[in-house]
Amino acid sequence: MASESPKKNWSINDFEIGKPLGKGKFGRVYLARESKSKYIVALKVIFKEQIEKYRLQHQLKREMAIQTSLRHPHVLRLYGWFHDAERIFLILEYAHGGELYGELRRVGYLSEQQAATYIASLTHALAYCHEKHVIHRDIKPENLLLDHEGRLKIADFGWSVQSKNKRHTMCGTLDYLAPEMVENKAHDYAVDNWTLGVLCYEFLYGVPPFEADSQADTFQRIMKVDLTFPSTPHVSTEAKDLIIQLLVKDSAKRLPLDKILKHPWIIMNADPNGSFPE
Numbered sequence: 001m002a003s004e005s006p007k008k009n010w011s012i013n014d015f016e017i018g019k020p021l022g023k024g025k026f027g028r029v030y031l032a033r034e035s036k037s038k039y040i041v042a043l044k045v046i047f048k049e050q051i052e053k054y055r056l057q058h059q060l061k062r063e064m065a066i067q068t069s070l071r072h073p074h075v076l077r078l079y080g081w082f083h084d085a086e087r088i089f090l091i092l093e094y095a096h097g098g099e100l101y102g103e104l105r106r107v108g109y110l111s112e113q114q115a116a117t118y119i120a121s122l123t124h125a126l127a128y129c130h131e132k133h134v135i136h137r138d139i140k141p142e143n144l145l146l147d148h149e150g151r152l153k154i155a156d157f158g159w160s161v162q163s164k165n166k167r168h169t170m171c172g173t174l175d176y177l178a179p180e181m182v183e184n185k186a187h188d189y190a191v192d193n194w195t196l197g198v199l200c201y202e203f204l205y206g207v208p209p210f211e212a213d214s215q216a217d218t219f220q221r222i223m224k225v226d227l228t229f230p231s232t233p234h235v236s237t238e239a240k241d242l243i244i245q246l247l248v249k250d251s252a253k254r255l256p257l258d259k260i261l262k263h264p265w266i267i268m269n270a271d272p273n274g275s276f277p278e
């Protein structure tokens with residue numbers, strides 16, 4: 001019986017490299033197949049000189065430790081990694097459905113059922129990450145992928161931190177930043193709750209709530225929580241209620257993750273198969 005424990009010392013010779021999937025941070029990512037098991041993966045190549053140039057060695061090591069330790073149906077798996085003289089290779093779960101962003105751009109906005117299913121999946125995944133003291137802090141449509149059944153996977157933890165206490169570093173694009181991050185103040189898990197509100201709005205309206213022509217204007221709108229709902233028939237009052245309870249400036253007053261899963265809009269609209277139970 002072959003040993004069930006994952007092989008530790010992978011090398012490039014264990015894989016057949018397929019088509020390029022795109023350019024990720026610090027390198028390219030390829031479709032690949034592990035030769036013995038024929039298992040399909042995404043193989044990300046990161047150039048060591050890039051990591052050295054930005055002095056990211058320690059952060060990358062910490063990321064790899066965080067990501068290999070996370071096991072959740074809605075968190076994209078990092079199965080392992082290996083390196084050669086000039087490159088680091090990440091062996092990642094392959095998300096056949098590609099970027100959720102692409103689907104959102106293609107259809108314009110999502111149905112309430114689809115949006116609620118994705119929000120429920122994200123909430124389950126964030127509850128799992130938070131209980132492991134991980135704040136993602138960079139959840140945006142580009143970091144959300146879909147598997148072959150259209151189920152959501154949070155990916156690219158390029159900026160998450162193992163949080164024992166509050167953090168101060170800036171990251172991510174502006175649209176999804178919570179006020180306390182915009183002000184570069186100490187922040188904690190509740191930043192992810194704010195981002196859920198931003199994403200819920202964007203899923204339903206096709207644009208993020210604080211979008212503006214300039215960064216300065218976006219900052220202003222976030223700081224004022226300048227939230228307006230276009231009058232469209234396809235968004236229910238319950239959906240707006242959830243968004244309003246998440247886009248709250250005082251991070252302590254944002255709807256907690258467990259209450260999101262009990263919110264009427266989620267109960268009425270989320271597809272239980274699309275998002276895994278506790």
Ligand SMILES: Cc1cc(NC(=O)CCC(=O)c2ccc(F)c(C(F)(F)F)c2)ccc1-c1nn(C(C)C)c2ncnc(N)c12
Pocket residue numbers: 021022023024025026028029042044046051056057058059060061063064076090092093094095096098099145155156157158159
């Ligand atoms: C390309 C890709 C990457 C990832 N994850 C990561 O790369 C983690 C990288 C990381 O944590 C990291 C890297 C450098 C660095 F310096 C640091 C530091 F130090 F700053 F912390 C952190 C997940 C999924 C994909 C992906 N992309 N795509 C296409 C949409 C292109 C896919 N299509 C199908 N399936 C897929 N899996 C994908």
